[in-house]
Amino acid sequence: MPLPLDRSSRAVPAGTVVAPPLRGLLRAGRPSAGAASTGGVGGPDDSAGSWRNRLAALPPSERLAALRSLVRTEVAAVLGHTEVDSVDRDFAELGLDSLMTVMLCNRLSLLTGTPLAVTVAYDWPDTEQLAEHLYGELRGTLPDEPAAASVPAPAPARSGERGRGAGQSLPALYRQVCETGDVVSAMHLLVTASLGATTFGPEEAARHALPPLRLASGARGPALVCVPGFASNLGRPWYAGLAACFEGERDVFEVRHSGVDHGDAVPRDLQTLTASLAVTVRHQLGDRPYVVVGHSMGGSAAHALTAHLAGLGAPPAGLVLIDSYHITPDREAEPWLLSLPARIPLAAGERFDTLVDDLTLLSLGAYTRMFRGWRPELTRVPSLLVRASAPLTDMPQEWRSSWPGVRDTADAPGTHLSLLEEDAPTTAKAVRDWIDGLA
Structure with a gap:
């Protein structure tokens, strides 16, 4: 996830609604x-x-x-x-x-x-x-207006039948397993449950493609097409912090994954995912030059998209991976990796159960399953890996990110989580300098 937790605690009056204590959700210096x-x-x-x-x-x-x-x-x-x-x-x-x-x-x-x-x-x-x-x-x-058509109340359960009670939704179950500390089992829960998600195939990719979010505007150099990870960021764009560093300089777009917060189905497989994203990018950018950007697990989708576009004969000008890890089979069960998507439910507590729905978490499981055993396809597209300079807690001894076939590497201040938030300006500089060097 791109947002680190703020673990400070403050006493609040009973009954107060408290949002997830996530740093970066509120921008500093905002007007009253x-x-x-x-x-x-x-x-x-x-x-x-x-x-x-x-x-x-x-x-x-x-x-x-x-x-x-x-x-x-x-x-x-x-x-x-x-x-x-x-x-x-x-x-x-x-x-x-x-x-x-x-x-x-x-x-x-x-x-x-x-x-x-x-x-x-x-x-x-x-x-x-x-x-x-x-x-x-x-x-x-209101006077002079008829009431809207009422929705009939659900019929009471008959004797011997079980209704869906509180705490039995998929978000609640996932949060509860995360709270035990067993984040590996929590992800296994989602991956297994995702087998029952509603899916669409390549022939329906155009219909399910979601319009991208424009996060910054400007006319200088190639646009940035940012590919998020697969976990919900609770309404905040994944690249909001990074995009702010490019406002007035270049266009920054963030594509969206069907099923994660938006849409009613998930791609059937990785080929459908890349086809759907390619439709979105080509419709938005046309023949304009652009660079694809991916952070964390979004880097896997960014690379897959880049390879797909290259195969169509319309490659991007470059590929930037921001502290992305190629998840090989021997790394799939590393707790520190699987704890990243668990941070938001742990921060939100029981409110998480209503902030996301079942499909959002089914999608996280489905997209994670798509990339199991995936190997990045080598392309001729220039590539940059921006690596964090500081480890997160509980990272293994060999914690630095790496990516097969990447051409250039740059080290930026911060951790895996801070590169898109409080350390976004230096991350943006590394990306900007590299893109300028492509010319």
Whole structure:
């Protein structure tokens, strides 16, 4: 995972909702939350249900537009943006993290007087969809509008039948096994369970391809196409910290893996995965020069994508691997490696059970299974391995990353986890200097 844990503990009042203590989720120097508008966080008219009353006073034809304005204002407020027009993108692309999601959920619940699930920003991932969802929740409580069609309650279980009780979801089971310290068994659980995931084949790759996130914009040099790992980052783009170092310089995109937070199925195999990613990249970049970037397990997918594109006769200008490890069969059960995806459930605790769904974890198991026994295909694409200069706790004696066939190597300050976050500026410099050298 790209984000290290902040293991500091602070006493909080009973009942307080606490987001995962993950460093890097909140950007330093962010403007105050009320900066976007006087109607934002901390502004006037903050009484419980105040917006329900305001909507009731409006003609029905104006209510949805008013809700859209509310949602945009509150999203801008939690992000610290001064202009609401800047939030009309996917929440993941905006960098709306887990703590911001909780803040947004609490604010909208307060103002509309409507209880909302903490996952509401994941279920309705942009301002338009979220406003329409809120409108549907409120319609039956406003004058001159019929109630939305109700969803029948599930029938009670008959005698002798077992329902799915609390703590029996896959996220809960995975978290509970991680909490025992047996991270190897935790990953085995996901890999085995992933055999039952809904899949799609190469012929459906284009239909399941997800549009990439644009994390930075600029006109200098090749664009960066970043390939994330396979674990959910709870709404924060994997490369948000690194991309910030390239804002105003070059375009930075982050592709998305189907099934991890988005999509309804996972690729059937590695060939389908690379075909799906290639469709996304070629549609977004066309004939523009770009460099593929991969960190951690994302490096395996980045290399596989690069080899696939080279086989199509349209290779990228380069491949950058950031502290990636080629997982050979003898390393598959190394606890320190398998503890990396376990960090977020361990940090989030029981809240993790509702922050991700079954498919997200089935996807982690499926993608991990795809790369078992995989060997990187050698290509003529120039390549760089950026290695961390400091080990993580419990790493083996031979902890430095390596990659077969890589042409160039650069050592950067930091650990495997910090290279994309607090040490991102020096990582970005190593990448920038190498790309400039390609010319």
